[in-house]
Amino acid sequence: KxxxxxxxxxxxxxxxxxxxxxxxxxxxxxxxxxxxxxxxxxxxxxxxxxxxxxxxxxxxxxxxxxxxxxxxxxxxxxxxxxxxxxxxxxxxxxxxxxxxxxxxxxxxxxxxxxxxRGFHYRKCKLISKTDVTHNTKLFCLMLPQSTHLQVPVGQHIYLKQIIAGTEIVKPYTPVSSSLIPELPNLTAHIFLMIKIYPNGLFTPELDHLQIGEYIYVSNPEGSFKKSQVQTVDDLFLLAAGTGFTPMVKLLSYALNNVCSLRIVKLMFFNKTEGDILWRNKLEELAFQDKRFDVEFILSEPEKEWTGKQGKISSSLLSEFVKRSKDDSKLLICICGPAPFTEQGIRFLQDLGYSSEDIHSFTA
Ligand code: FAD
Ligand code: NAD
Structure with missing residues (x-):
């Protein structure tokens, strides 16, 4: 109809x-x-x-x-x-x-x-599962041969499992296989970086999924538009924990496709050093591409940590978000636990950034 x-x-x-x-x-x-x-x-x-x-x-x-x-x-x-x-x-x-x-x-x-229009799901096969940190894994799912589906930058999908007889659905944001992929990404594969919460409802079940077993994957969803980043000079990414996932494809897209881009800075908030996702890959990318810089901020650092400490704050943001030129066009993207994102947006607004300057990733 x-x-x-x-x-x-x-x-x-x-x-x-x-x-x-x-x-x-x-x-x-x-x-x-x-x-x-x-x-x-x-x-x-x-x-x-x-x-x-x-x-x-x-x-x-x-x-x-x-x-x-x-x-x-x-x-x-x-x-x-x-x-x-x-x-x-x-x-x-x-x-x-x-x-x-x-x-x-x-x-x-x-x-x-x-x-x-509701969601349509197809069964995808788990191809591999590799450790990223002590509690986070990279899952590679393969779409059926008879499916054509690509997840756009900044969008997420829903995974569906039947747990104790009830359908449970949770959103996840696909990443690439690596920050600097050696091979072109295979479009039939979806990579998901997922933190397992021992007391969680969904992720322990997902962790038990064996290679060769199947899980339902939905169509993509999300409000991010590539046009938001296509003409920017400066891109600031604020990520906390697995809120890093939408930044992965966005980083590659921006560095490889946005001609006007002068700087990309990622401020990555985690509890401890051991929680930092793809730290080596991020440092390698910063070494390879002079436009990109990354800073790690820990909220529960070990004694040896000499880097920045604390949670998101107005002073951290005013120090971090600096235009490369007075008139540069910027975009600030933010993702993490809801209180992190809400506080971050409020601090940025107080610092004078408008809603067009800010994109928050949410469901
Ligand atoms: P839950 O059952 O939701 O529990 C999570 C944690 O909270 C556990 O530690 C649990 O003990 C605790 N908890 C639960 N209820 C309570 C309570 N009432 N009081 C106190 N503590 C409680 N996650 C990723 O890892 N990777 C992604 O790429 C990703 N993308 C996302 C994209 C979007 C758009 C959104 C909205 C979320 C995304 N998430 C992502 C988060 C994901 O959807 C799930 O929320 C996450 O995997 C937790 O699911 P769970 O059912 O295992 O845990
Ligand atoms: P975590 O508990 O390990 O915390 C990581 C960092 O977030 C902390 O070090 C701290 O700096 C900050 N933080 C946590 N709670 C905060 C609070 N109440 N106020 C201010 N700062 C706080 O994070 P995690 O377990 O990896 O959780 C990541 C979150 O990101 C989840 O809630 C997940 O749903 C969300 N997420 C959302 C999307 C999306 O909306 N597109 C995508 C991926 C992840």
Missing amino acids: TKELDATSKELIPSDDWFQTDSSITVTIYTKQKDIISELVIVDYQDGKLRGEIILKDYSYILNVELSYAIQEDVAVHTTGKVGKVEIILKKKDNITWKNLGQPLEGHHSFIRCTD
């Missing part, structure tokens, strides 16, 4: 069509919008059902069909940004002529606000 839309939105409702060759089926979606990129398209094929979602600003266009005939597992997606065309290419299992694509399922052809 198409929800109520205003006149402008109606003109923007996509249309679609399909055609076939002896061996393939192509479903084409004409989005009527430019700049369509691969990460705006999510496609799944599970149990004979094809579900496609194209994200067009605040709306999603949904295709949901029970296919009439069998297809092979690998599904390809092509986007032609300039004309706003998306093609989903399916390989026929049998070399026969299809009379129709299939039977429509719930929500087929709907164009609805992203916030109204």
Whole structure:
């Protein structure tokens, strides 16, 4: 069903069509919008059902069909940004002529606000689990071959497990395999850096997941837009504990894609030295890229610690957030425990930074 839309939105409702060759089926979606990129398209094929979602600003266009005939597992997606065309290419299992694509399922052809469309989950296989610190691990999940999904910078996914008969869902922010990846990141893999809380509800169960076992992963969600960072001169990142996770892809994106960028500074708050995530990698990156600098602040340091101590404060922030030029455009990103983020935003506002200068990562 198409929800109520205003006149402008109606003109923007996509249309679609399909055609076939002896061996393939192509479903084409004409989005009527430019700049369509691969990460705006999510496609799944599970149990004979094809579900496609194209994200067009605040709306999603949904295709949901029970296919009439069998297809092979690998599904390809092509986007032609300039004309706003998306093609989903399916390989026929049998070399026969299809009379129709299939039977429509719930929500087929709907164009609805992203916030109204609920989540779709697919089963992903745990490929590896490696220690990052004494209580934090890097989990590598593999998407099914028949899924096309890329998590944009600054967005998170939800993991779902059934614990004692109840579905439990928690958000996690994908990172890259490393800060300076030796190999291009494989798009079929999702890396998650997750802290295990011994008394937690979800993470101890996750910790027990064995290599080769499966977990449900949702579509991405989040309010961060790449355009917020595309023209900045100075980028300041304030992270506490696992609040570091959204900074990982953001750092790589900024250093590799933002031409105007002059400085990137990460202020990383942790309890002890042993809690610092990817410390060596951060120091190596700071050594390799002169634009990047990192500072560690510990709230419960050991006696030997000679670096900065304490929690987030106005004086730490005024010392840290300094423009590289008087008129430089800046962005300050913040993420961590809710009280950390709330206090940080308040201190920054008191220091005169506007809401456009600040982005906080929250669910
Ligand atoms: P919980 O059961 O929530 O408990 C967490 C801790 O709080 C435990 O130590 C527990 O003993 C204590 N606790 C629970 N209830 C109480 C209470 N009433 N009083 C006092 N203490 C209590 N985490 C990551 O590790 N990596 C990520 O990439 C990541 N991304 C996130 C992205 C978003 C948008 C958000 C909102 C959160 C993210 N988180 C991330 C946090 C994650 O979603 C979970 O909250 C976290 O994994 C804890 O889940 P849990 O069920 O194991 O613990
Ligand atoms: P932690 O308890 O190890 O604390 C790390 C640091 O945060 C501390 O050293 C301290 O400097 C600061 N801090 C903690 N509590 C504070 C408080 N009450 N006031 C001021 N500063 C405080 O952190 P953790 O266990 O790694 O937790 C990380 C948090 O980040 C979780 O709450 C998680 O939900 C959140 N998180 C959010 C997102 C997101 O919203 N996108 C992503 C990842 C993590």
